[in-house]
Amino acid sequence: MDISKQKDLFDIPEEICYLNTASLSPSFRAVEKAGIDAVLQKSRPYLIPSSDFFDPVIELKKRFAKLIELDEYERIATIPSASYGIATVANNIKLNPGDTIVLMQEQFPSNYYSWKKLTDTHQAHLKIVQAPKTRTNRCRLWNEAILDAIDDSTAVVAMGHIHWSSGALFDLKAIRKKTRQHNALLIIDGSQSVGALPFSVKDIQPDALICAGYKWLFGPYGCAYAYYGPYFDNGEPLEENWTNRLDSHKLPDLTQYQDTYKPFANRYVMGESGSFIHVKMQLEALKQVLLWTPEAVQAHCRELSVKAVLELRNLGCYIEDDAYRSHHLFGLELPDSVDLKAFKKALSDQNIFVSFRGAYVRLSCHIFNTERDFQRFITCLKSVLT
Template sequence: MKLQEQRSQFEIPSEVSYLNIASLSPSFKTVEKAGLDAVKEKSQPFLIPSLAYFDPVKELKQLFANLIQAPDLNRIAPIPSVSYGMATVANNIKLKKGDEILLIEEQFPSNYYVWEKLAQKFEAQITIIPKPKQNKDFGKLWNEAILNAISDKTALIALGNIHWVHGTIFDLKAIRKKTKAHKALLIVDGSQSVGALPFSVLEIDPDALICAGYKWLFGPYGCAYAYFGSYFDEGQPIEENWSNRLDSENLSGLTNYQSKYKPLANRYAVGEHASFIYVKMQIAALKQLIAWSPKSIQEYCASITLDAVKELQEAGFYIAESEQRAQHLFGVELPERLNQTALKERLAEENIYVSFRGNSLRISCHLFNTKEDLKKLSTCLIAALD
């Protein structure tokens, strides 16, 4: 399916070029309506049935399972943040002294601090796989370095599907194959990819996949998703809440305390995960994303960025080649001679929103963007060269 521009589904002023969804997504109009409708429902709580604590959550988990091709919704847990999901993962991992945790250079903090703490707890070792210094075949060389680093002493590797600044695609299929050969865990942060880039649990088979919900999944801030593989089937949650226990749907019998959890990942769902407002917003968002499909979103983003990328590369900006990076998110390395102060002033004047990360500018786009948005940006960047 070839997608067309979808700006009419968003409340973004025509003069604004929003190229920063990797920080925070705008809401679809349908997501906004779902949230407002849910707020109104809370005004009359006596009309909210007890099944509202359960049935919408099942629908939400099934939608997310469909998006990532997970065969069982019971492997999905609604959580409030990536850090919560990573803490749950780390809480159920025991290491031996000298075991190795592999991370990549410049990993997002929520996928670093938790492993630093785990390594300290068990006297394990963290090994950082550096990004290549040379630009040519940047992504290929980084993937080779990751694969070469996995060995018998590797207990786990944690990384994103793509790099959160550069958009470098990591070959999770190859990485998973090697982790299995060395009996190591694969923990994936899908926050900057799932929803915009195809991801299949059936293909990758990660031990855990943790995703923020407020970026490419278009949910509200404060919602996230976790997929847990079989390694975590009998694990311990970091909190105990009533709705995660077996037979919790029977509200009149809640004080008949139940020692058993609901099956699989249900034990890891955060308390109050049935939030009537958040759940309805997330359901509306996932339905639309599935209708569009991540594959078609990638193709659309590639089509609107192609000309601007070529123009910037010819002007001396480094952008990784298309086949080694994502199309919805990528970095533009800024030359030393570029006047960043002048650039930021020009961007503000033109109502262009992007993220500066180190010496790179991160572009993240979606179906509300057009070629004209990218042209405006490239013009500003080239004008800032001294």
């Protein structure tokens, strides 16, 4: 399969330069059709079999499990958002006074607020690992600082596979090794990596992996996935819905109330997890993501952006070292000479879509992008350099 010739899967007009999948992915045509078909099916609910509450969800879990190299699909829960998954994790962790939770500088808010609340509740502490100020070997030094921050006081390390603004790549294998030495949990937010960057539960062995589903997994807004490892096998779900109890598929017997949850992560699924519209769209999305493979997506993004990255650096932009960042998502620190207000207006006028996050202009690409998209961005940037 030539991954570079699949732009026709999408409905993106030629005049649009979309370098913003990290914010919200475009649906490809098959996902759009699946959603429309599901909406029409809901118009005739008598044609929806009771098995549709369960069987498609099982298939969805199997596909996500395959994507992250996990054999036990029942360790996957379908959830409505990354914040729901993180809150579930935090709900099942008890801290001692003086314990620390290690976070990265400027993590996404959904992977901060639950930890702040948890440490405040238990008189514990957040330990925020700052990115080094230097532009030389910044990410390598940041990884070293993360490892140094993990000690006997550490109860949890919660972080992304990459930094959501800069694309800085974290050495999860080394971090996992250090957390094991200190009996700390490792909780990964894969929202900006899984699907576009290879991730293996077998290799990393996190205690939990949480992923928003509407970015690199191409699902509709309002869907997400979670992997929960053995630590959470007997935990408390955020809600008590009928589908997470044993034998819930036996609809005539639902009022034979059941104290026992389904095994593994099934206890953590959200209410209405069989959402007919969302699940059908998610199934179609993961089918295609698996066909592409994260390895091929990452290689494509690296190839189409390599010239642009060199030119951007020559223009005075700072980008993390290539060996310590992702290629589907990376941030630019702009030169001081850029008039930011004029730049944002120029981007808007020319239908170029990117994100401004903290100190970075974040560029994020996928298989529908070409070198021309990056050149349009660079031309626009040149127009406001003084």
